[in-house]
Amino acid sequence: MAVSSGSRDNQLANARARSKRDFSSLIPSLLTWGLALLFLGPFLIRPVVTVLLSAITVADPVTGARALNFALLLLPLQNELARQSIINSFYLGILTTIVSSIIALPLAYASARLKFAGKGLLTGLLLIPLLLPPLVGAVGLKQMLAREGFINTLLGRNQNPIDFLGSRFLGGNGPLLMVVLVAALHLYPLVYLNLSAAWANVDSSLEEAAENLGASPAQVFRSVTLPLLLPGFLSGALIVFIFAFTDLGTPLVFGYDRVAAVQIFRTKDALSDPTGYVLAFYLVVLAGVVFWVSRRYLDGGKIATLARGTRRAREAQPSPLVSILVYLLFFVVIGLSLLPHIGVIMASFASDWTSRLWPAWTLDNYVHVFTDPTIPARDSIKLSLLCASASMIIDVLAGFALAYALVRGKIWARGLLDTLAMLPLALPGLILAFGLLISYRYTALDPFENPIPLLIISYAVRRLPYALRSVSAGLQQMSVTLEEASLNMGATPLQTVWNVTRPLVTANLIAAGLLTFAFAVLEVSDSLILAASSSQVPIAQAIYQLVTAAKMYPACALGVIGMLLLSATFLIVNRLLGKQMGSLFKA
Template sequence: MALALSPSTIRSPGAALVALGIAAFLVLFLVVPVAAVVYVAFTEKGGGGFTLVNFLDFANTDLFVRSFWNSMYVSAMTVVGASVLALPLAYLTTRFEFRGSALVQTLGFLPLIMPPFVGAVAMQLLFGRNGTVNLLLDDWFGVKVGFMEGLNGVIFLQAIHYFPFILVNLSAALRNIDRSMEEAAQNLGSQGLRLFRRIALPLALPGYVAGASLVFVKVFDDVASPLLLNVKEMMAPQAYLRITSIGIDDPMGYVIAVVLIVIAVVTMWISARALKNRDYATTQRGGGGLARRKLSPRQSALAYVLVLFLLALVLAPHVGLLLLSFATIWSFSPLPDAYTLAHYARVLGDSSVYIGNTILYSGLAAAIDVVLGGAIAYLVLRTRLPARGALDWGAGAALAVPGVVLGIGYLRAFYGVKLPDGTPLAALWIMIVLALAIRRLPYALRAAYAALQQLSITLEEAAENLGATKSRTVRRIVVPLITGGLLAGFVTSFATAAVELSAVLMLVQNNSDAPLSYGLYVLMQTPAGRGPGAAMGVIAVIIVAACMALSQIAAGRAQRSREMEI
């Protein structure tokens, strides 16, 4: 009888094939397009040979250096702001008996689904210099607050937009803390905020850092929000502005793109290092389980006030969007002049094509992400294939590639490739799907990791012991057990892909292939299109939210049936 080998030591040719397939996909649709664009950073303008002079120029240009530090500052402060929003919501909804926890968690995800342009317009109308809040403040107290001014405005907008990343990750981590961890501290005399700061937060640190590093990178790479607030002196906007206005041959835009990618990879690396050996695994045997603490009536009232305030703040863009979609004219007034349904009537016909495309593209992209993400996570965590880490880093690096760089890269790499009937490859809508899939792959990958890490390897060993082959074990044991986690990844990828614009804008070849975000962009460039644009934005949010809710229900059902079997 042969010695039993643990699954982790078996080298399976199947796994190697899958790894090669994924590597080919990443090279073809991520590395090649990005390289097709980024090599410009290393050439002298006008077609010279290899040079690093552009990086010297970068360091010698005040504007770029200033932009770099501005981006650092904004990203760091956004993490702080997003944490302030996410911490109470995550803590209250996971560690306490709090009615409406599920609702809060769901609503807390919504800010990620903010359609481009309309969101910022709505925020200006609410918080801008002459927005609702400031007009009222001015009226009552004669003061105005610069919520939306300069870098602070960007931080404000970004913190609201991206805090769900922290909320989701932190909540998951907090849920995994055994009740006795907190009770032991209470028993020794600790309570309230000290208890949170000294016990719950450090134990949930891995989840928090995962979310916070994601926020940092996303904010560092985000083009849209700063530009909508007319803040140009940041890294990503500089790259975007240079590439789209000075020219596709200008190296400086790509130099910045290289810097962006490097910063993102370094951030991810640092956060991975920081978390090494800090996986304070989950519930312990003989522990108290996940029971939630009770709040006294007074604490409960306070908690509700706090949660409602935070929700009002983070959902303000959506409230503004809703108002805008029903507004006739809204100009220099706290609320719209009058309300109408006309905007919905106008977009209803148009948007059915866009909606169909959005669901198709985002759905396909998210499906690709889940498959790839799950496969990469499995290869990294469960096999000893050489260089499997490269897949991980490659897919993670996609996080850092600015959408516009990827869009141009796709045009460069694939427009010359013709199909038999002469249509360029890049003109097919499937390219939009692939670009979206690459852009959102890191989200699904993260979710797959988390799910697979919580799965004890003994479950797989048991299956193999009973005679299941590797692939059947994956199919019958691993996949069913990580479905919930994968679905979370699917939802994040899907929801964020549905409102992605930057890469889409470069790749949409005709209106009938365009997704909602493009239709919205087009509408929002005209005075009469503002209301209809907002209406389309509302429709987009509803559609995405409905799809999320559906998949959540499906996940819940799968979970329940599985628990019954066990």
């Protein structure tokens, strides 16, 4: 009987020990999930849910209580402006995707299949437009397309100028085509990167087998190469489509207001109007569908080669004529991509650039940017640097903690947590900013009273994925044996992280900080929507205000300052991360 009692006591003791160990093993998961939800819950999940609920509910004018009303979703069928805005957004997204694909397809083929001198330099220059802000490029192109601008002067049309942005040019579609041009020249690298990578990974033995069976080059491309390229192409094309569909800054600059993004922006001052909520609802649904299709059907590719990695794509030596055409193609695309930004630089040094090929040079615009009290440039630079720096600190700390937990820790539902942290990459910034605006109106975080807290939060949430991927790349390359050795020598986990892990991923931490800083400095959607107080505006909002006030030259000077900040930080990031930089943009 005593033996039996002792056995039960031992069993109870063992059960308590196992329970204690099980609870201890859950602590890292609970802590990680708790901190993640504490940050992402109110500032990512809540804004999206608020946007969705606001589109299907109406508020009682007396009590303020909201009741379901799914009839609001039919608003685009009843409201001509809402309907036309969605249709125009689809036109914008589809046309931008088509133009980007036309630009990227021959470039990707030349990069993957042809040998020519200087290929590394030229393919690197192709990526520059992706790093330059499209808002600034739009300002430069608008200046050059003016009735007395550079293009009309070049064409000798000073006496009878072409009104490229007027109602008579191309049936009034001039603004749409200009927005498509700026967007395509900014986004084509996304299609190019995916296509060139897919083309380089095609197993050449499959194409050779088809040729040996008597297939013509056209048949080989149609039946073998094209199916292998399709997943990569569609992945890039979907990203371009959703970016163009939700773009806000470029349509605003060209006055192309009848698109969904601009209509949502217009309703920020009239939140009782359901139009903005309904349009935002459809944008969230569209982004969700694109994200799901990309994950479900395109992630990793559903078409596998028989010997991937053993036979790389064939590179041919082009004929002299083909070589000339290849160089011409690269120079034309790179030149057109940089032309709007070159125009911004020239206009920033102009006292007058009307009806003349070259501006009358001056430095006054830069002097006015920092001294003229009627231009909010100086304060906007300070505000952007403040918000970008604060969001950078948040992203570095949160990115390091989250990356360490995901890479080194045993976290429950790790894949779900990683997806949640990467969700801001798939969510249009316009929707997140609008959701934050309506979620925190009439609260302590009301952006109409003080936009700084929500600007910092929005910048941090949107760029957290970049910090996470940057630090994760460093942790994955670092041997875990160093940390194990530290623990075996008696160091605590916190001492190990601080004295061993942190120094080894310092370059990744610096790169993550600079990258998030660079993107935040000239963030457009968040800045235009959340900077609701006219006295506190970031750089992007200040540029837009200067453009609407017809102060184009100071706007260009401020744009150049923003480009310099962006370019410098990207150069440092590329120096620190090298080839790892591409992994930061994968959801």
